[in-house]
Amino acid sequence: MDKLIAALLSQLDAEEIARRACELLAIPSPTGDSAAVTDYYADRLTELGLEVHRDEEFAGSPSVIAYVNGAHPGPTLELAGHLDVIPVAQEPPYRAGDLLYGRGACDMKGPMAAVLEVTRLLAGVRQHMHGRLMVCAYGLHEAPLGRGQSLLRLIARGNIGDAVICVEGPDDALAITGRGMCTYEISIAGPGDPVHELQATADTPHPLLIGLDVAAMLRDWATELRAGPTLPYVGTESLFIGQFESGDFYNRVPGHCRIVGTRRYAPGRRFDEVLAEFEQRLEAIRRTTATPIRLTLTKTRDGFRTAEDDRLVQALQAAYQETVGAALPLAAFAAVGDASLFANEGGRPAVYFGCGLERAHATPEYVSLARLARQARVLTAAAARYLGITA
Ligand SMILES: [Zn+2]
Structure with a gap:
């Protein structure tokens, strides 16, 4: 493994991801009513020293965009996800061994907590970074109320990276296309x-x-x-x-x-x-x-397709190989999601890589903390590779 990436990964704190995920789950955010959780998320990004922008165009469903600005010029890699959850109640969040239970645990507050940890690690090596890491968190995702309204407006106003990883999806494959x-x-x-x-x-x-x-x-x-x-x-x-x-x-x-x-x-x-x-x-x-x-x-x-030889795909495959020790196969995203918007409306390469979606919209909804930590490791190594942070 690359020495700089190995050093970065050695600082990854799985317990911190678990703690942030619990805190996110404790703030209810049914679609259309996600302001409180977005404020919480923006505050964490501010604490990490990021340049944070709030977008209030949609009352009740603000978005937050934040950047880790590298010391050297280069592309913008975006990690994107939604903070709203389906309006189906579940017991208050709790932890049982490796599993964290709560509405939104895997879809997708757990992965958004993993993104905070990725961001924390990359903010520490910005002097080596070529380009910038962008974090985008939004609401109005889950149908029927959510139809991607706020994300579409962000994209229309140019708030989009040069390549986008939607951090929900499979964790044993990279979804580069979908119907x-x-x-x-x-x-x-x-x-x-x-x-x-x-x-x-x-x-x-x-x-x-x-x-x-x-x-x-x-x-x-x-x-x-x-x-x-x-x-x-x-x-x-x-x-x-x-x-x-x-x-x-x-x-x-x-x-x-x-x-x-x-x-x-x-x-x-x-x-x-x-x-x-x-x-x-x-x-x-x-x-x-x-x-x-x-x-x-x-x-x-509409469907989307990102090229197999795109830099983003290559960075994720290399990152997976070096952190998990196996090849990351390419796959389709079976459901429909936001990569379509990034690809079709934004014209950017977009993929899905998450922590597994088996429990999305299920009751009980839960997420494996070990899988979240693994997702964070892969995303950290991929972002490091994409943004030229290698020894
Ligand atoms: Zn989702």
Whole structure:
């Protein structure tokens, strides 16, 4: 291992990460109400001697951006994460052996505590640093209330590093790509109030039956997608039907039909293209009926792909090899997250590297402190490599 990096890692204090993670968990921060935890986080960054900026554009969900400025010119490496948690209550935080329990433990106050420790270590070697380390903590992440509103504004105003590590995600792989995702809702409404089946004539629209045609079309499309090209790391595109609702009584003509689900698409494809494809498939069914079939397609995120030979990817792979002693395989991020925004809206290489996501949104939510410490070691070594802090 590089001598300077080894010296840095020898100062890593796993207990400090545990303590900060506990403190973060003790401050509730459901999406939309994360000001108190953000203040706490900004105070810790200030104590570490960073240049700290607060962004108050979104009341109740401020962001904080902080820099460790190196002594030499160079790129900005950003470590990014959210401080809001899903609004599902869990017992107050507590520690049991290696595990720390609490809402947000792994998603993602634990990793944000690890970032504080990474920052503390790198602030001590800024005289060797080429460029700067940027820490960005924000809210309005978790759906449905959070849609990345504050992060999007930060990016639009140029508050973005030259490369970004989203510090949530797998800890045994580096996620460099992910599919895009949107949700569809297809509604079919009859022309009037529901009637008794005996009042219906042959040409009374029957939304449920039209809905079955739409569902059959979607099922065939899903099969087609599954048989389609397998994309590197992410697999195939997909379409999923999650809800089919129609009818309210056994002998009434249903007044409506509603079909809801997800469509996941290849990195590199854009939402508008997927929308056009949807409309085209529905057109074939629309030609067979006068009953309107309405589509609402809502974009969650487009997909993204960071090049395998990007400097950021190489720095993380080398860091993992030297700290964990194994190769770090490349992978896809199965869910949709903020790397898409950094890559698509910001045009920067972005990846996910975290402490594992198995317990995200689960009850109970917990995190392994050993895995957090390991994440901090890898991030420290990666940042050191990216910012030229080597012997
Ligand atoms: Zn998260």
